[in-house]
Amino acid sequence: MHRLPPLHWLQAFEASARTLSFTAAGQELSVTQAAISQRIRLLEDRLGQPLFVRHPRSLTLTPAGQAWLPSVQEAFARLDEGTLEVFGVTPDRSVTLRTTPALQSQWLAPRLARFHLAHPEVTVRVVSAVWSSDFGAEGADIELRYGQGEWRGMESISLGASSLLPVCTPPLAEQLVSLDALAGQTLLHAAGFAAGWPAWLEHAGRKDLSSHCHSLICDNLSMVMALARQGAGVALVHRCLLEDPQGLVAPFDIEVPTREGFWLCRPRSAQGSIESERLWRWLAGEVAPGPS
DSSP: OTTSOOHHHHHHHHHHHHHTOHHHHHHHHTSOHHHHHHHHHHHHHHHTSOSEEEOSSOEEEOHHHHHHHHHHHHHHHHHHHHHHHHHOSOGGGEEEEEEOHHHIIIIIHHHHHHHHHHOTTSEEEEEEOOSGGGOOSSSOSEEEEEESSOOTTEEEEEOOOOEEEEEBOHHHHHHOSSGGGGTTSEEEEETTOSSOHHHHHHHTTOGGGGGGSEEEEESSHHHHHHHHHTTSOEEEEEGGGGSSOTTOBOSSOOOEEOSOEEEEEEESSOOOOHHHHHHHHHHHHTSOSSOO
16 A cells, blocks of 8 residues: 555646646645646656656646556446445435444344434444443444443433343243253353343342353353244243243343443434434334433
């Protein structure tokens, strides 16, 4: 990359080669004819050979310029395609929403699908975050966060009271006829949460079972739920992530409430776009009623 000339030199070359006019290139790039001429001379000095033959009232490309032009145009075309792929066809009307992979697939996906049907003109860009440090006021219009809802400078709406319950596949659930049957089973843990299996076992009155179980520890709930669906063990999952359990069942009717939960958030100080406000109001309307 250190060998590449500056981008504005390449733009000057491409526009000049396409129009065969420094004046037209300058008008296209909103600079003077003299600025284009200077950039081309600097570019030619960098490359070590001329790109244009200067005539009194016109330009022609040298053989080197003719040979290089397709590569430069192809590079600009690929850059344009990549920008569209990542940021969408209407970046000025896009909304960036950041949340965890588990909340994306289990809570957000059906709601975002309904929003898109109602507002197909709004481009939503969903980005993933796993750890709390991945979140922040910069880089996203809206976030779905996990915590206690106390973030400085953020407006937050609770997605509802949170509780944890164990889930697993139906065949494994049939084996768990009592809490004692958890002994020898694998408990699937999601790291980074204040409440987990120790809290649930204590709430169930069987704290002693922890030392009789195997463990698998993941850094995100998506992997924990995927392992549970594969029959690898029993996962402890937030109830709001089980609207569509996708084959998981609760072997015990015991839930432990948590002080932490999921929140719809946005910076208080940011001037959101019309599109961002539209998505915010839609998601806020999708929040389950009940105490926050």
